[in-house]
Amino acid sequence: MRAEAFLSLLSSLNNPRLATGVTRKPRCKVAVNGIPLTGVTEVEVTNASHFTADTFRVVAASSGLPPELAPAYWALSSGDRVSVAAGFEDDSGNLTTTQWILGQVDSIDYDPVRRSITLTGRDLSAQLIDSKTAEKFVNQSSSQIAETLAKRHGLTPAVQATTTKAGTFYDIDNVVLTQEQTEWDLLVYLAGREGFDVWVSGNTLYFQPPPVNTAPPYILAWSEPPNSNAIDIHLTRSQTLAKDIIVKVQTWNQQQQKSFVVTYKVTQAFKSQRGGGNAQTYSYVVPNLTRDKALQFAKAKAEEITRHERVLTASLPGDNLLTTRAMVQLVGTNTAWDQNYYPDTITRRISFEEGYRMELRAKNHSTQSTVVLG
Numbered sequence: 001m002r003a004e005a006f007l008s009l010l011s012s013l014n015n016p017r018l019a020t021g022v023t024r025k026p027r028c029k030v031a032v033n034g035i036p037l038t039g040v041t042e043v044e045v046t047n048a049s050h051f052t053a054d055t056f057r058v059v060a061a062s063s064g065l066p067p068e069l070a071p072a073y074w075a076l077s078s079g080d081r082v083s084v085a086a087g088f089e090d091d092s093g094n095l096t097t098t099q100w101i102l103g104q105v106d107s108i109d110y111d112p113v114r115r116s117i118t119l120t121g122r123d124l125s126a127q128l129i130d131s132k133t134a135e136k137f138v139n140q141s142s143s144q145i146a147e148t149l150a151k152r153h154g155l156t157p158a159v160q161a162t163t164t165k166a167g168t169f170y171d172i173d174n175v176v177l178t179q180e181q182t183e184w185d186l187l188v189y190l191a192g193r194e195g196f197d198v199w200v201s202g203n204t205l206y207f208q209p210p211p212v213n214t215a216p217p218y219i220l221a222w223s224e225p226p227n228s229n230a231i232d233i234h235l236t237r238s239q240t241l242a243k244d245i246i247v248k249v250q251t252w253n254q255q256q257q258k259s260f261v262v263t264y265k266v267t268q269a270f271k272s273q274r275g276g277g278n279a280q281t282y283s284y285v286v287p288n289l290t291r292d293k294a295l296q297f298a299k300a301k302a303e304e305i306t307r308h309e310r311v312l313t314a315s316l317p318g319d320n321l322l323t324t325r326a327m328v329q330l331v332g333t334n335t336a337w338d339q340n341y342y343p344d345t346i347t348r349r350i351s352f353e354e355g356y357r358m359e360l361r362a363k364n365h366s367t368q369s370t371v372v373l374g
Contacts, residue, residue: 024088024317024355024356025088025089025090026086026087026088026318026350026355026356027086027087027088027089027095027097028040028043028084028085028086028350029083029084029085029086029097030043030058030060030082030083030084031083032069032080032081032082032105032119033080033081035066035068035069036066037058037060037065037066037069037082038060038064038065038066039060039061039062039063039064039065040058040060040064041059041060041061041116041351041352042057042058042059042349042350042352043056043057043058043059043084043086043349043350043351044056044057044058044347044348044349045057045084045100045101045347045348046345046346046347046348047100047101047323047324047345047346047347047348048324048344048345049199049324049325049342049343049344049345050197050344051191051197051198051199053103053122053125053126053129053200054101054103054122054123055101055103055120055121055122055123056082056084056100056101056103056119056120056121056122057118057119058082058084058118058119058120059116059117059118060116060117060118060119061115061116062110062112062115062116062117063115065117071110071112071117074108074110074117075110077105077108079104080104080105080119081102081103081104081105082101082102082103082104082105082119082121083099083101083102083103084099084100085097085099085100086098086100086318086320086348086350086356087320088320097320098320099202100348101123102123102124102202102203103121103122103123103124103126104121104124104126104127105119105120105121106120106121106122106126107119107120107121123200123201124155124200124202124203125184125199125200125205127153127155128149128153128182128183128184128187128200128205129182129183129184130182131153131182131183131184132180132181132182133180133181133182133183133186134179134180136166136167136170136186137166138165138166138167139165139166139167140165140166141161141162141163141164141165141166142162142164142166142190142191142194142196142207143159143160143161143162143207145166145186145187145190146159146187146190146198146205146207147159149186149187149205150205150207152183154203155200155203155204155205156204156205157204157205157207158204158205158206158207158208159205159206159207159208160196160207160208160209162194164193164194164287164288166190168287168288169189169190169193169287190207193286195209195293195296195297196208196209196210197209197211210300211325215326217326217327217328217329217340218321218322218323218326218327218329219329219331220233220312220314220316220328220329220330220331220360221331221332222330222331222333223332228332229316229317230314230315230316231314231315231316231317231357232314232315233312233313233314233330234312234313234314235310235311235312235333235337236311237309237310237311238309238310244265244266244267244279244280245265245266245279245280245282245302245305246263246264246265246279246280246281246282247263247264247265247281247282247283247284247298247299247301247302247305248261248262248263248281248282248283248284248298249261249262249263249264249283249284249285249286249289249294249295249297249298249301250283250284250285250286251285251286251287251288251289251294252287252288260291260294262291262294262295262298263298264295264298264299264301264302265279265302266302267279280305282301282302282305284297284301309363309364310337310339310341310363310364311361311362311363312328312330312337312341312360312361312363313359313360313361313362314359314360314362315357315358315359315360316358316359316360317355317356317357317358318348318349318350318356318357318358319356319358322343322346322358322360323343323346324343324345324346325343326343327340327341327342327343328340328341328342328343328360328362329341339364341362341363341364342362342363342364343360343361343362344361344362344363345359345360345361346359346360346361347359
């Protein structure tokens with residue numbers, strides 16, 4: 001595809017990143033406990049996609065802080081919450097922002113020589129990460145446990161109902177019921193058994209299947225600058241992970257009183273001469289699945305294993321269109337790297353020195369593959 005086609009495609013998506021001749025006016029809003037934080041000189045937020053807390057770092061000039069958030073406040077405060085939002089101001093002065101993160105402050109760094117305050121922290125999954133429990137809720141389903149833990153910390157549960165009792169998982173995995181673990185580790189374990197994802201955004205705890213990618217992908221177009229919408233792109237590929245993948249799931253369905261095995265195979269189009277060696281087989285024993293649920297579990301595991309075959313990292317001018325919950329489509333290299341990728345992390349920065357920038361890390365397996373179900 002020619003560079004002119006890239007520009008036409010991106011323009012049709014109303015992409016503000018590539019609008020040549022247009023002045024970008026990024027604006028950032030930071031609040032602490034609902035109080036606007038003035039004097040901010042730099043903000044960095046990293047959004048992650050897989051069982052990991054989002055993080056933030058805010059730097060402010062101590063002389064520019066509001067009186068109620070002066071250095072004396074930070075010497076004794078606790079339980080502070082920070083919200084970060086950013087957007088673009090139009091020529092009429094109208095500003096529309098998107099929230100990057102709502103999180104708790106973990107650490108305060110006060111530098112009286114340079115007269116700055118630095119706040120760092122995590123999203124509100126930190127409350128679950130920092131809370132240990134020996135509770136296993138053996139007679140509750142995974143979704144009931146997720147709702148209980150969400151409400152315990154004042155989070156709104158966005159939970160898809162499940163039916164299997166958690167105790168069934170513990171029996172098959174030989175989990176020690178007296179073992180203490182964090183509430184977050186418990187949710188991650190249960191999400192893995194259900195083929196779910198779990199994350200916190202704002203005040204909401206999500207425990208549900210990974211989002212279906214129905215939205216148009218974010219277009220990452222590469223050609224010689226200045227026609228690309230990326231400042232820098234780096235691509236890697238693992239030949240080891242390019243092998244064929246076979247996932248076998250064995251289950252005993254108590255209600256149906258029978259056992260069965262399902263197979264999910266990803267066959268690389270380039271075959272073993274490029275992948276290197278025979279297919280890799282991964283076996284799992286999961287109780288009380290229907291055949292459809294077993295296939296879903298096998299597919300999720302196969303995608304999880306192969307997704308690291310191709311890794312993309314890129315630096316771009318900042319925008320609010322790129323998210324960890326939508327695909328990224330790379331075009332323009334005229335190689336097999338031109339395909340869709342799943343974002344892993346997105347780090348956004350706004351500062352007086354650099355303006356609004358973001359760093360992307362995304363991954364996926366080769367799209368030139370076939371799937372065999374059994």
